[in-house]
Amino acid sequence: MSRLTPERTDQLYAAVLRLLADVGYDKLTMDKVAEATRSSKATLYRQWGSKEALVVAAIGALAPEPSQLPDTGSLRGDLIGLACEHEDVDDPEMDLVVAVIHACKTHPELAESVRERIVTSRSAEVGILLDRAVRRGEVAPDNPALPFVIVTMIGPALLREVIDGEVADVAYVSRFIDAVLLPALGVTPSAP
Amino acid sequence: MSRLTPERTDQLYAAVLRLLADVGYDKLTMDKVAEATRSSKATLYRQWGSKEALVVAAIGALAPEPSQLPDTGSLRGDLIGLACEHEDVDDPEMDLVVAVIHACKTHPELAESVRERIVTSRSAEVGILLDRAVRRGEVAPDNPALPFVIVTMIGPALLREVIDGEVADVAYVSRFIDAVLLPALGVTPSAP
Known part of the structure; x- marks a missing residue:
């Protein structure tokens, strides 16, 4: 056949x-x-x-999303834009991560495929936004929070449902970005 | 019988x-x-x-841990002490959360028990440390990051293995506390 x-x-x-x-x-x-x-x-x-x-x-085989990365001129706008985009396209990748997270412990190839296809492409996207912010002078190139941005952002998206029993929507992620991520990166909130 | x-x-x-x-x-x-x-x-x-x-x-039936909460006189010391303690006692609760996180989506009672027994007791512990920091004047009582501390701390603990393929040990969690959590809370790092 x-x-x-x-x-x-x-x-x-x-x-x-x-x-x-x-x-x-x-x-x-x-x-x-x-x-x-x-x-x-x-x-x-x-x-x-x-x-x-x-x-x-x-x-x-997950195709890297033909992502239109937001380019709003500020890190805040870009990060919130990214959160909106993933919500708008009904992003199933976070559901996938939750579905396999326990199995990954005993299936190294599965864990590797999740890292390669999902984590790496998310990291690359956020990396581009952070690089731009560094070039604009919004974030210091040696800011110690830079290596932790992915692990910090993915937490609320994946875990709010377990912790609060509520879905992490764009409004929640935006509050999180303003309250935690931007202060950690030393970005001063601009006037609304 | x-x-x-x-x-x-x-x-x-x-x-x-x-x-x-x-x-x-x-x-x-x-x-x-x-x-x-x-x-x-x-x-x-x-x-x-x-x-x-x-x-x-x-x-x-998980007993609330008879937790000897660290009381070091600084939020940094307390948070790192808490991370050490949970590592020392070979804390199985994070493994449990990973084991049930997907099933929680379709089993509301299971999700509720995880929130009641695991999340709530963790939140209460961290809440005590944060209250002390506010009373000492280390953290402003209206700091917007305060409601996000739990969701921010649990991310690296649960997810580093998926994201980096490495276990989140005390050294990693300490770096995360210094780079992300304390700056977000407006706590200036003291001299080492």
């Missing part, structure tokens, strides 16, 4: 990621994938060998 | 939480609990009714 076409493979990966975000890594089964994608389990196993390999391939 | 003794129940809850942190919520089964605790499944179902109810009860 021939291999799946690239189009069919893309559709299948997208379905795997939707299912994964929905049920979580442990409850994802090849049976569920076969059913959701109208494939045969034999085809799935022949092409990918295992559930872990299929999930790693699906995450690995 | 009589109910389990309180001692036996405590042992059983402890075993459930260890197992949960290890395999995650979805892979935890009543069979595994029965095996690990040498109980019969019939007993487990008679007493708790379901896996979710058993896990909620086990988390609900």
